Amino acid sequence: MLPLLAIVLAIGSGARTLAGEEDAGRLELVLAYPVRRRDAVLAKGAAVGLEVLVFCAAAYVALALASPTFGLDLPLGRLAGGVLGVGLLALLHGWLAIAVGAAWPSRALAIGIPAALAAGAYLVGGLHDLASWLDPLRVVSSFWWVGQAPLSNGVSWWHLLAVGLAAAAALAAAGWLIEHRDLETP
Numbered sequence: 001m002l003p004l005l006a007i008v009l010a011i012g013s014g015a016r017t018l019a020g021e022e023d024a025g026r027l028e029l030v031l032a033y034p035v036r037r038r039d040a041v042l043a044k045g046a047a048v049g050l051e052v053l054v055f056c057a058a059a060y061v062a063l064a065l066a067s068p069t070f071g072l073d074l075p076l077g078r079l080a081g082g083v084l085g086v087g088l089l090a091l092l093h094g095w096l097a098i099a100v101g102a103a104w105p106s107r108a109l110a111i112g113i114p115a116a117l118a119a120g121a122y123l124v125g126g127l128h129d130l131a132s133w134l135d136p137l138r139v140v141s142s143f144w145w146v147g148q149a150p151l152s153n154g155v156s157w158w159h160l161l162a163v164g165l166a167a168a169a170a171l172a173a174a175g176w177l178i179e180h181r182d183l184e185t186p
Contacts, residue, residue: 002059003086003143007118010052010094015110017044018178019101028183038175041102045171048094056087074151081155085146088160092142092167093118099174103181118142142166 018041021027031037060083067074093114101110125143128134138144145159 002083003089006052006055006059006086006090007093007115009055010048010090011097011111011114011118013048013051014094014097014114015101015107017048017098017101018174019097019105019107019110022101022105022183023107031183037178041098041175041178042171045095045098045174048098049091052087052090052094055090056083059083059086078151078154081157081160082147082150085150085155085160085163088163088167089118089142089146092163092170095167095170095174099170099177102174102177105183 018027021030031040033040060079063072063074063079063083064076066072067079096114096117097110100113101107104110121141121143124134124137125141125148128138128141128144142163145163147153147155147159
């Protein structure tokens with residue numbers, strides 16, 4: 001449930017930043033300040049990142065405190081790796097929502113496209129062992145990259161780096177996209 005909650009939080013926040021503000025007619029006012037559009041998008045991406053960081057830190061503390069209380073025996077290092085993977089998944093999909101909002105002024109698209117990609121990645125990442133025809137697609141699944149069982153198997157740090165770089169690429173694309181399109185007024 002933790003990845004689902006984090007991804008929903010990040011997609012909602014990411015969609016609200018550009019597409020939501022443009023739908024409400026507030027984005028023109030924000031971008032009228034003497035700040036480059038790209039820098040405004042990076043600041044909005046940092047705000048989504050901070051929100052995800054606070055969520056993941058709270059989840060880590062809650063799970064670390066619950067582990068001895070309920071006899072979960074969660075190794076703190078693996079728990080940190082798993083929560084980091086959840087945070088990177090959330091950032092990837094949240095920053096994808098910002099990129100979609102930068103490309104099109106539709107909040108529905110900014111929510112729907114990253115949510116559909118997350119659902120598809122979850123299905124491919126979870127079912128590729130059961131359906132052999134999905135096995136070649138596993139490398140495009142962000143869930144496969146963060147690992148299937150990080151609390152028992154640990155995480156591959158270079159896989160997490162790949163997800164982090166994909167998230168950064170999505171935010172960079174958002175900055176480029178917002179620079180190259182006209183804003184719509186409601």
